[in-house]
Amino acid sequence: xxxxxxxxxxxxxxxxxxxxxxxxxxxxxxxxxxxxxxxxxxxxxxxxxxxxxxxxxxxxxxxxxxxxxxxxxxxxxxxxxxxxxxxxxxxxxxxxxxxxxxxxxxxxxxxxxxxxxxxxxxxxxxxxxxxxxxxxxxxxxxxxxxxxxxxxxxxxxxxxxxxxxxxxxxxxxxxxxxxxxxxxxxxxxxxxxxxxxxxxxxxxxxxxxxxxxxxxxxxxxxxxxxxxxxxxxxxxxxxxxxxxxxxxxxxxxxxxxxxxxxxxxxxxxxxxxxxxxxxxxxxxxxxxxxxxxxxxxxxxxxxxxxxxxxxxxxxxxxxxxxxxxxxxxxxxxxxxxxxxxxxxxxxxxxxxxxxxxxxxxxxxxxxxxxxxxxxxxxxxxxxxxxxxxxxxxxxxxxxxxxxxxxxxxxxxxxxxxxxxxxxxxxxxxxxxxxxxxxxxxxxxxxxxxxxxxxxxxxxxxxxxxxxxxxxxx
Amino acid sequence: xxxxxxxxxxxxxxxxxxxxxxxxxxxxxxxxxxxxxxxxxxxxxxxxxxxxxxxxxxxxxxxxxxxxxxxxxxxxxxxxxxxxxxxxxxxxxxxxxxxxxxxxxxxxxxxxxxxxxxxxxxxxxxxxxxxxxxxxxxxxxxxxxxxxxxxxxxxxxxxxxxxxxxxxxxxxxxxxxxxxxxxxxxxxxxxxxxxxxxxxxxxxxxxxxxxxxxxxxxxxxxxxxxxxxxxxxxxxxxxxxxxxxxxxxxxxxxxxxxxxxxxxxxxxxxxxxxxxxxxxxxxxxxxxxxxxxxxxxxxxxxxxxxxxx
Numbered sequence: 001x002x003x004x005x006x007x008x009x010x011x012x013x014x015x016x017x018x019x020x021x022x023x024x025x026x027x028x029x030x031x032x033x034x035x036x037x038x039x040x041x042x043x044x045x046x047x048x049x050x051x052x053x054x055x056x057x058x059x060x061x062x063x064x065x066x067x068x069x070x071x072x073x074x075x076x077x078x079x080x081x082x083x084x085x086x087x088x089x090x091x092x093x094x095x096x097x098x099x100x101x102x103x104x105x106x107x108x109x110x111x112x113x114x115x116x117x118x119x120x121x122x123x124x125x126x127x128x129x130x131x132x133x134x135x136x137x138x139x140x141x142x143x144x145x146x147x148x149x150x151x152x153x154x155x156x157x158x159x160x161x162x163x164x165x166x167x168x169x170x171x172x173x174x175x176x177x178x179x180x181x182x183x184x185x186x187x188x189x190x191x192x193x194x195x196x197x198x199x200x201x202x203x204x205x206x207x208x209x210x211x212x213x214x215x216x217x218x219x220x221x222x223x224x225x226x227x228x229x230x231x232x233x234x235x236x237x238x239x240x241x242x243x244x245x246x247x248x249x250x251x252x253x254x255x256x257x258x259x260x261x262x263x264x265x266x267x268x269x270x271x272x273x274x275x276x277x278x279x280x281x282x283x284x285x286x287x288x289x290x291x292x293x294x295x296x297x298x299x300x301x302x303x304x305x306x307x308x309x310x311x312x313x314x315x316x317x318x319x320x321x322x323x324x325x326x327x328x329x330x331x332x333x334x335x336x337x338x339x340x341x342x343x344x345x346x347x348x349x350x351x352x353x354x355x356x357x358x359x360x361x362x363x364x365x366x367x368x369x370x371x372x373x374x375x376x377x378x379x380x381x382x383x384x385x386x387x388x389x390x391x392x393x394x395x396x397x398x399x400x401x402x403x404x405x406x407x408x409x410x411x412x413x414x415x416x417x418x419x420x421x422x423x424x425x426x427x428x429x430x431x432x433x434x435x436x437x438x439x440x441x442x443x444x445x446x447x448x449x450x451x452x453x454x455x456x457x458x459x460x461x462x463x464x465x466x467x468x469x470x471x472x473x
Numbered sequence: 474x475x476x477x478x479x480x481x482x483x484x485x486x487x488x489x490x491x492x493x494x495x496x497x498x499x500x501x502x503x504x505x506x507x508x509x510x511x512x513x514x515x516x517x518x519x520x521x522x523x524x525x526x527x528x529x530x531x532x533x534x535x536x537x538x539x540x541x542x543x544x545x546x547x548x549x550x551x552x553x554x555x556x557x558x559x560x561x562x563x564x565x566x567x568x569x570x571x572x573x574x575x576x577x578x579x580x581x582x583x584x585x586x587x588x589x590x591x592x593x594x595x596x597x598x599x600x601x602x603x604x605x606x607x608x609x610x611x612x613x614x615x616x617x618x619x620x621x622x623x624x625x626x627x628x629x630x631x632x633x634x635x636x637x638x639x640x641x642x643x644x645x646x647x648x649x650x651x652x653x654x655x656x657x658x659x660x661x662x663x664x665x666x667x668x669x670x671x672x673x674x675x676x677x678x679x680x681x682x683x684x685x686x687x688x689x690x691x692x693x694x695x696x697x698x699x700x701x702x703x704x705x706x707x708x709x710x711x712x713x714x715x716x717x718x719x720x721x722x723x724x725x726x727x728x729x730x731x732x733x734x735x736x737x738x739x740x741x742x743x744x745x746x747x748x749x750x751x752x753x754x755x756x757x758x759x760x761x762x763x764x765x766x767x768x769x770x771x772x773x774x775x776x777x778x779x780x781x782x
């Protein structure tokens with residue numbers, strides 16, 4: 001028989017064990033709600049923990065407690081980062097850049113990009129003749145524009161060499177020798193965490209229409225009104241796009257991010273197959289993120305939703321189906337296998353009311369099948385502007401194939417756009433039709449504009465789809 | 474009567490011999506249309522423009538093409554050439570002054586005969602409107618019916634074929650590269666350039682190719698494209714004017730650094746066809762000179778001009 005006092009050590013042991021177990025679980029939704037509450041008025045460009053303690057970013061060293069970081073963004077916007085079992089190991093304040101105006105190279109040839117507003121500054125890059133860049137500021141004399149490069153650097157180009165846009169005059173005047181890296185530069189490290197794969201990382205949210213830029217673990221990230229989860233695992237970095245749009249990476253490796261995209265980055269980007277699960281629904285809810293995709297999660301361990309779902313994770317669904325057994329959701333986890341979950345056995349979050357009906361989806365065995373001759377013709381012209389040879393050849397009849405290749409390339413030395421284009425079928429006999437397109441292709445070359453009048457095109461049906469087959473009169 | 478019969482047999486014999494010669498000349502030349510992706514960069518190894526003469530000799534194949542043009546139902550006009558290329562070829566500074574009578578041959582007075590040969594009327598080979606050159610023109614443009622002038626060209630007719638139909642030229646001066654080098658890679662340029670050359674040969678027009686001035690923004694690729702031009706000229710046994718070699722002594726290969734799409738002009742306005750030492754420091758003037766010299770050489774070998782003896 002144990003005396004009552006003898007229970008005290010046992011109680012303490014149990015308490016300590018519970019405490020250890022509690023420490024070894026991933027942060028809960030409650031933890032993040034508390035963090036948000038404690039840090040609701042935290043300063044910009046600082047970190048805040050669940051005690052409400054504010055720490056300047058340059059003094060934050062490997063603090064593994066949950067942190068909320070607010071960064072100043074362009075056009076008075078902010079970027080919020082919520083760290084889950086992740087430490088900030090390095091921080092550098094880069095140049096904050098504005099919303100910007102897109103410009104083209106009107107010189108007709110590659111021009112120099114310089115480190116400052118003047119031809120005496122060092123050449124730091126090339127503005128290709130067919131490239132477009134974002135400018136967010138001008139020099140005091142208005143002769144040079146500050147541009148933002150894919151690799152996250154800032155450079156300058158002579159205004160006389162870019163497409164004339166009256167709105168350029170509205171750009172703010174910025175320092176003429178400002179160069180360097182755009183946005184904040186942060187390096188994170190996964191803490192020694194009990195979180196499962198894909199659960200430790202950083203939630204990044206921006207709330208303005210202005211594109212906000214930052215560099216995270218050497219990867220430039222640009223986000224527009226977006227919510228993103230970035231997991232840090234031994235296998236690398238994985239981005240989960242929850243809302244809005246953005247890009248990650250540089251140059252040829254730059255990837256666009258739309259809601260629902262998942263990109264894993266080790267040495268280069270790749271789309272994982274099968275798609276890994278997203279963070280837990282209650283975590284996403286706790287951060288007040290409204291996904292633009294439909295996410296589902298198992299209600300609890302005792303529910304069989306029809307497909308194996310890991311507790312504590314969420315999954316994208318891309319379609320629904322109504323059958324005798326009720327409503328089901330299709331998990332978007334694999335390009336090959338289909339997995340369905342029963343709707344009333346899962347929790348949902350996000351845009352689940354607008355899912356397409358899987359049974360209503362009609363597969364098209366032939367590219368362009370079901371489209372009208374004028375739709376095919378318009379698609380052909382649109383593909384031409386971006387020199388998409390394979391698309392144009394797909395839309396062409398067999399005898400026009402080589403011409404389609406030619407036409408895809410013959411405007412490449414210049415910038416082209418469609419103006420006032422409307423295509424309509426003027427005659428159709430059996431498997432042949434004539435499509436008339438009004439409007440022009442406008443090209444810009446060496447600063448000169450030229451318009452190419454569109455005309456009448458012969459169309460023919462091949463394998464049940466309309467194809468472009470040459471010009472006619 | 475006897476003499477007439479002899480003459481008839483002689484003509485027949487010449488025709489038979491010429492036909493045999495033509496067949497032999499063409500046997501080794503593969504005129505199969507190229508396939509995209511056939512390009513082999515290793516085939517360019519050892520091709521150095523510096524090893525090629527500036528002025529071409531008449532090749533066997535060029536002679537065959539010329540003779541075939543003369544045997545057409547409506548023979549190709551030996552006193553007509555087409556100017557095929559980009560804005561440097563469309564420029565009023567390229568050959569046009571010779572057609573307008575606004576030139577000075579200076580120390581090159583012997584070229585007067587070639588100027589006179591093509592200067593057949595007020596509108597002549599030098600100054601007539603061409604339909605296979607334009608601003609922004611590339612090898613692909615020359616083959617794409619979109620670029621054909623709708624008022625004079627047929628539906629689906631390429632600018633190149635349209636031009637040859639309208640000019641009925643026996644020769645085509647073809648220079649591409651300046652725009653191509655900013656738009657295409659080696660594979661596409663090789664493919665399209667071969668298509669241009671083959672389309673010209675198919676029309677019984679003698680292609681006279683040029684190496685092109687180095688584009689300052691893409692010097693390495695320009696050099697490769699010039700190797701491709703020389704390779705194509707070799708593969709099809711065609712004359713090539715090695716312009717890049719002629720421009721080599723000029724600053725920046727005669728390219729205007731303020732406008733890298735074009736050659737430099739002499740300081741004196743309107744003197745691109747004035748062959749003085751000063752003017753010959755400009756890219757356009759050099760191109761005009763070597764073009765006249767090349768035409769003079771080709772016409773002489775074809776016995777269309779008397780040789781200098």
